[in-house]
Amino acid sequence: MKHLPKKLLLSAAMVAAMATSFSAVKAATPPDTLVQAWQSDDIISLDPAEVFEFSASEIMGNTYERLIQYDITDVSKISGQVAESWTVSDDGKTYTFKIRPNKKFASGNPLTAEDVVYSLQRAVILDKSPAFILGQFGLDKNNVKDKIKQTGPLELTFEVDKPYAPTLVLYCLGNSVASIVDKKLLTQNEKDGDWGYNWLKTHYAGSGPYIMRDWKANEVLVLERNPNYEQKTPLARVIFRHIKETASQRLLLEKGDVDVARNLNPEEIDAVAKNPDIKIQSAPKGTVYYLGLNQKNPNLAKPEVRQALKYLVDYSAIADTIMKYKGVVHQNFLPKGFLGAVTTNPYKLDVAKAKELLAKAGLKDGFSVTMDTRSTAEIMGIAQAMQATFAQAGIKLEILPMDSKQALTKYRARQHDIYIGNWGSDYQDPNSNADTFAANDDNSDNAKAKPLAWRNAWDPGPLTAKTRAAVMERDAEKRAQMYKELQKAVLDDGPFVIFLQQTEVAAVRKNVHDFILGPSFSDNDVSKTKKN
């Protein structure tokens, strides 16, 4: 036993020697491969007819093509992707598309109008979550074969039920639900008339810059260069590693084991920004953060109380601290970048004003209210900040932290008092948000449509009709004006305290160039990314 310290030293030395033998561990990603660390546990399917989650949308954007695309630096500039050109009939109801000749799928099969017709019909008939984006034009499984028709080898027509604003139709055709899939390949993999759905959930049948080669849920997703794509991508491979823990993402990035970290929190971004090998990139996203005030709660149903709460949020403090890098103050339902978006933010923390309004509502001593809160660090942080400012006017806010699915379940059943959440636009047209924040056709408990206005039991009165009218306005100028009015009405009186627009941030190693974060998640583009 006397020799124990010696023995201990010896074994410690052995362990150290063993450990150093691993020091040859390679700490750089291959030069032709981009490796990203990201949280991708929201992926449930890779069939574009079903994809509706952020992570999978991004994969769709890089692997599939659509008829239409828009310029990500100015979304109002719409152009053809698979479509070479298009015309709209005089009655505004029939769109005729000409397809670019000589296009090929990754499989080698030619891409023709037949594939486009098949893809759009398939999305409507499968009727998965995002199918309404096409369905809203009066398409359903019974009529879709008459409404979307091939009129030539490289020509098709798309018929809508009303003369909608053309930009709305075109934006929707640029959505990932309208991605063009390889009919021949899918027919080969069809089972019991499922349109190849069960196969495509985990496989690939597109024509985009990258091929989806491998997906292991919650582990890794691998994209590989599509040799049949017109422009050769600079990188041969893009690998998305699912790393849930943000501190681990940071370590991997700083060591050079990944090229991009996608989910760092503000303190981590602050820290890596000081590293000369790393740069920070950001882009505003079409997502707004808001409070939903349930109008079934008699206190929250009072207009003065709704107003008062809008004066009880410390907008700038939240944007500058908890949501630093991740959001900017924004109070209107249309995110910046959308047609007609209003960017003035009239509300700021004003306790005196809020107290005055509460007194008017007969609640001068305040009241108690609960807030359903997803228990993520950022949402909890915001909720606590609001709890403190609400208290200054005597409002006792009880935070109810819960799992996100649980919070959503309650919210959808209109059982909350206040819900804190975010809303991402489904497509780049203002109708996407107007339809949910400013319209509610039926406020009864068993209504068919359940937009956010319904979830908060709010009857927006004439705003519903105005929203419906705006979507038919074909003059862009006038249409923008209509959305401005709608936003003002919701800002003044609606049951929504909208406080932030999301910014997406990525920490990228300096040797990575042209990694693009776009306005929507499907616009995050790696097809031009290079490394040196």
Next chain:
Amino acid sequence: MVSTAMSRGGEHASALRSFLKRAAQFVIVLATTLLGLVAVTFFIGRVVPIDPVIAVVGDRAPPQVYERVRKEMGLDKPLAEQFVIYVKKAATGDFGNSVLTTNPVMTDIARVFPATLELATLGTIIGTLIGIPLGVLAAVRRGSLIDQIVRLLGLVGYSVPIFWLGLMGLLLFYAKLGWVAGPGRIDVTYSYLYTPVTGIVLLDTLMQGQMDAFWDAVSHIVLPACLLGYFSLAYISRMTRSFMLNELAQEYVIAARVKGLSEFRVIWRHALRNAAVPLITVIALSYANLLEGSVLTETVFAWPGLGQYITNSLQNADMNAVLGGTIVIGTVFVLLNLVSDLLYRILDPRTR
């Protein structure tokens, strides 16, 4: 002579009877435990205010899509009926499909379980190999510096969050010193060099002669395995110490010393052998704990194992996956208990 032979025959018969009785008992225990587990998990899963339909259709699905999926999932049927259907299917090994991965739950578990098994087994080996000698030393040198150190190690092991230690370990050994590889099981560059056969990366790469990939996998597993090993060590050394103290106070130890046996023989051959019997249960329990409790380690080290699979499924209201995972863990627990029970009987004749 005759009577001896007869009594031996009688011994065999009674041993067989006792074995059969134990086997029957085991099957009953396994079946009832699993049924109980399924029932509790199933009903908790249905009672919690989380809507599994949202997991499938997402937040924005129109009501008609939502209703159709609800029916497809059988959620419109009465709860009791849903349970009976579930148990009937589960009895045939069909735990349904995972919402998140769309694979049958058993396929998913077969894929993620080897990762957990690999990590927990290594952790337990490390913990046992170091923990037992440390515990013995601490007991023999009660009150000495080594005893204090062992007790401190145990205390730290119990009180410091594994999550934090994992991060610190990564920071030091991966980020600062560069001795080991970072989170993940194997570097991306190697991940396509071998074909997963057993699912245990160390074995697969070794068997296929991919030595670079093997060493890369080793450098990935060293840190999380040592971390888990440390936690198991903290428990095993403490228990070893207390069992050994108990044994060292026994008369046979004093007798052995009086007979002039060397101190080494007394401690390692006699006392430890007796202390080993209850230690088996301790090691088995610690192993079971590592198998189901390494969720946080798996998160910090991006280790795609069962712990991560179940947590993730839970967060996504993927109830089939949660139930399947729970049943697997339950089975592992019962099996490990049985193994330790058997070993107990073999090592300690008094319990036969």
